[in-house]
Amino acid sequence: MEKEKDKIKGGNVVDFQVLRRLFQFAKPYIKHFYFLVFLTVFLAVLMPIRPILVQKAIDEYVPQGDYNGLVFILGVLVAHLIVLAIVQYSHTYLSGWFGQVIIRDIRVKLYRHLLSLKLKFFDKTPIGRLVTRNVSDIETLSNVFSEGIAALIGDLLQLVFLMGYMFYLDWRLTLVSLSTLPLLIFSTYVFKEKIKVTFNQVRNAVSNLNSFVQEHVTGMSIVQIFNAEEREFDKFKQINSEHKKAHIRSVLYYAIYFPVAEIIQAIAIGMAVWYGARGMLVGLDAGPGVIIAFIMYIQMFFRPIRMIADRFNTLQMGIVSSNRIFKLLDSDEHLDDNGSYAPKELKGDVSFKNVWFAYNEENYVLKDISFEVKEGQTVALVGATGAGKSSVINLLSRFYDINKGQITIDGRDIKDFDLGALRERIGVVLQDVFLFSDTIKQNITLGNNNISDEKIRQAAELVGAKKFIERLPQGYDYNVMERGSTLSVGQRQLISFVRAMVYDPKIIVLDEATSSVDSETEELIQNAIEVLMKGRTSIVIAHRLSTIQGADKIIVLDKGEIKEVGSHKELLEKEGFYANLYNMQYKEVVA
Known part of the structure; x- marks a missing residue:
C-alpha cells in the first residue's frame, strides 16, 4: 500500500501563499470576519482590566475603609x-461558525472536483486517501479559523496589552516578573518544533489507516477466501502501532512541556512576590494590591505563551492539510467538458475511426480500432480477457479520452457533446453492478426526481424485475444495504437494467451482462436484454458466445487489434479467431 509522502518542512512558521488562497473562501463572509477581528481586539483589551480593579480595591479602598468605594469597584x-463573558461567548461561537461554514464550502468544492475527475485518477489513488482529504484534512482546516489564526492574533494582542498594563503599574516589577520569559520562549520553541513533526506523523498514520481499512473491508471476501486474515491482521497491527507511537510521542512532549512551563511560571510569580515584598519592606511604592495584580498578570501572561505553541502547530497542520487539499483541487486529471452539443434526439450511429488508447500513455490497449454501428444495429465485441473490449465502451462514454483517432455519434465527435448530455443518452449495464446503500427506487433513479414512480414500475415490468421487487418487504423502498449485499447477483443485474431503461437511452452498452449468473437467471436476463435493446443501437460484450449469435455484426478483438468482423455464420466459415473461441466454448459445454 502506498503511504503518504507529504511532510511538514521546517523553517517558515506559515506559508502565506497558502493562507492567502485559503482566505479566498472567507470572502463571502468578510463582514463576519471583520466582526471577529473586532471581538478579538476587544477581548484583548478587556482581559487585563480585572487585576487593575483588584489592585485598586486592595490598595485604595480597603486601607481607607471606604465601604462605598469598595462596593462601587466590586460592581465594576x-x-x-x-x-467579558458575553464577548468570549460571541468570539468563541463566531470563530467556530466561521470555521465551519468555510470548511463546508471547501468540502463542497472538493467533492464537486472529485466528481469531475477522470476514472484514471481513481485507478491510481487509494480511496481511503481521498476520504481523508474530504473529511479529516478539511476538518483540520476548521481549527485554522477557530483555534489557529483568530486565537493566535488574540493571544499576541493580549500579550501586548498585558505588558502595557504591567509597565503602567510598576516597570521594575514587570522586568523582574518577565526575567524568566526567555526560558519559557526557548522551551516553547523546542516544544513547537517537536510537536510539529509528531502531528505530521499522526496525520500520515491516520491517512494510512483510512486507506488500509477501507481497502480491506471492501475486499474482505478475498481476504477470507484466501485465508489471509492473520497476515492482513498483522499488517493492520503494524500500521496501527505506527499510529499509536506517533500519538504517544505527542503526549510525551505535552507531558514534558506543560510541567516545565508551570515551573517557569511559578519561578516568575515567586520572583515577583519576593521583589514586591522586599520593596514594601524598604518603603518602595509597590503595595499588596500591586503584588496580587502582578500574580494575576503573570498567570494571564504565561497562559497565551504556553498556548501559542499549540496555535502555531494548529496553524501549520492546517497549512499541511490545505496543501494536500489544494494539490487535489489543482489536479488537472479531469475530462475537458468544453462541448455544448446536446441534441434532444439521437439516431444512434456510432463510429470509431483509427482509435488508439493507452491507460498509462505507453502501452496501448487499443490499436488503430475502426468500426461502425448503424442506428438500431447490435454489435458484439468478443475476445480473450485483456483484448480491449471493456476499453471500447469506456471510451464511448468518455470515462477515458482517446490518445489518437476519433469517436463520433451521428457523425459528431463525442468531444463536441455536453458530457452530461452524452452520458444520459448512453445506457451502460456493467458486469459488476454497484448499488448504493439506499432504497431500490433511489438506486434506479440515482436521485433524479424527474423520473416518476409510474415510469419506474413500467420499466421494472418490461425487464422482468417487477415481481421480485414487489415481493421484497418494502417493495421499491426496500434498502439493499451496501453494494446491494441483500440481493442476488441476478437481482442486482435486473435493477441495473431498470436503471438503464428509465433513462430511455438511444444507445445501449452491455458489458458481460450475463457472465455471473446461473442458467435460469440468465434466461430471465436475456429476455430483459431483448426488451432493452429493442429499437436501440446496442454494443454487447460477452464471453458466452451463445448470447450474441443474433448480433448484426461481431467484432473479434485480440491484444487491442480487430482481427475479424462479420456475422456469426460468416465468422464460423472463416475458421479463424472467432471459430476457435466458439469451438473451445462448445467443447466446454459438451464436456
Whole structure:
C-alpha cells in the first residue's frame, strides 16, 4: 500500500501563499470576519482590566475603609466579568461558525472536483486517501479559523496589552516578573518544533489507516477466501502501532512541556512576590494590591505563551492539510467538458475511426480500432480477457479520452457533446453492478426526481424485475444495504437494467451482462436484454458466445487489434479467431 509522502518542512512558521488562497473562501463572509477581528481586539483589551480593579480595591479602598468605594469597584468588577463573558461567548461561537461554514464550502468544492475527475485518477489513488482529504484534512482546516489564526492574533494582542498594563503599574516589577520569559520562549520553541513533526506523523498514520481499512473491508471476501486474515491482521497491527507511537510521542512532549512551563511560571510569580515584598519592606511604592495584580498578570501572561505553541502547530497542520487539499483541487486529471452539443434526439450511429488508447500513455490497449454501428444495429465485441473490449465502451462514454483517432455519434465527435448530455443518452449495464446503500427506487433513479414512480414500475415490468421487487418487504423502498449485499447477483443485474431503461437511452452498452449468473437467471436476463435493446443501437460484450449469435455484426478483438468482423455464420466459415473461441466454448459445454 502506498503511504503518504507529504511532510511538514521546517523553517517558515506559515506559508502565506497558502493562507492567502485559503482566505479566498472567507470572502463571502468578510463582514463576519471583520466582526471577529473586532471581538478579538476587544477581548484583548478587556482581559487585563480585572487585576487593575483588584489592585485598586486592595490598595485604595480597603486601607481607607471606604465601604462605598469598595462596593462601587466590586460592581465594576461584576459588570466587567459579565461583559467579558458575553464577548468570549460571541468570539468563541463566531470563530467556530466561521470555521465551519468555510470548511463546508471547501468540502463542497472538493467533492464537486472529485466528481469531475477522470476514472484514471481513481485507478491510481487509494480511496481511503481521498476520504481523508474530504473529511479529516478539511476538518483540520476548521481549527485554522477557530483555534489557529483568530486565537493566535488574540493571544499576541493580549500579550501586548498585558505588558502595557504591567509597565503602567510598576516597570521594575514587570522586568523582574518577565526575567524568566526567555526560558519559557526557548522551551516553547523546542516544544513547537517537536510537536510539529509528531502531528505530521499522526496525520500520515491516520491517512494510512483510512486507506488500509477501507481497502480491506471492501475486499474482505478475498481476504477470507484466501485465508489471509492473520497476515492482513498483522499488517493492520503494524500500521496501527505506527499510529499509536506517533500519538504517544505527542503526549510525551505535552507531558514534558506543560510541567516545565508551570515551573517557569511559578519561578516568575515567586520572583515577583519576593521583589514586591522586599520593596514594601524598604518603603518602595509597590503595595499588596500591586503584588496580587502582578500574580494575576503573570498567570494571564504565561497562559497565551504556553498556548501559542499549540496555535502555531494548529496553524501549520492546517497549512499541511490545505496543501494536500489544494494539490487535489489543482489536479488537472479531469475530462475537458468544453462541448455544448446536446441534441434532444439521437439516431444512434456510432463510429470509431483509427482509435488508439493507452491507460498509462505507453502501452496501448487499443490499436488503430475502426468500426461502425448503424442506428438500431447490435454489435458484439468478443475476445480473450485483456483484448480491449471493456476499453471500447469506456471510451464511448468518455470515462477515458482517446490518445489518437476519433469517436463520433451521428457523425459528431463525442468531444463536441455536453458530457452530461452524452452520458444520459448512453445506457451502460456493467458486469459488476454497484448499488448504493439506499432504497431500490433511489438506486434506479440515482436521485433524479424527474423520473416518476409510474415510469419506474413500467420499466421494472418490461425487464422482468417487477415481481421480485414487489415481493421484497418494502417493495421499491426496500434498502439493499451496501453494494446491494441483500440481493442476488441476478437481482442486482435486473435493477441495473431498470436503471438503464428509465433513462430511455438511444444507445445501449452491455458489458458481460450475463457472465455471473446461473442458467435460469440468465434466461430471465436475456429476455430483459431483448426488451432493452429493442429499437436501440446496442454494443454487447460477452464471453458466452451463445448470447450474441443474433448480433448484426461481431467484432473479434485480440491484444487491442480487430482481427475479424462479420456475422456469426460468416465468422464460423472463416475458421479463424472467432471459430476457435466458439469451438473451445462448445467443447466446454459438451464436456
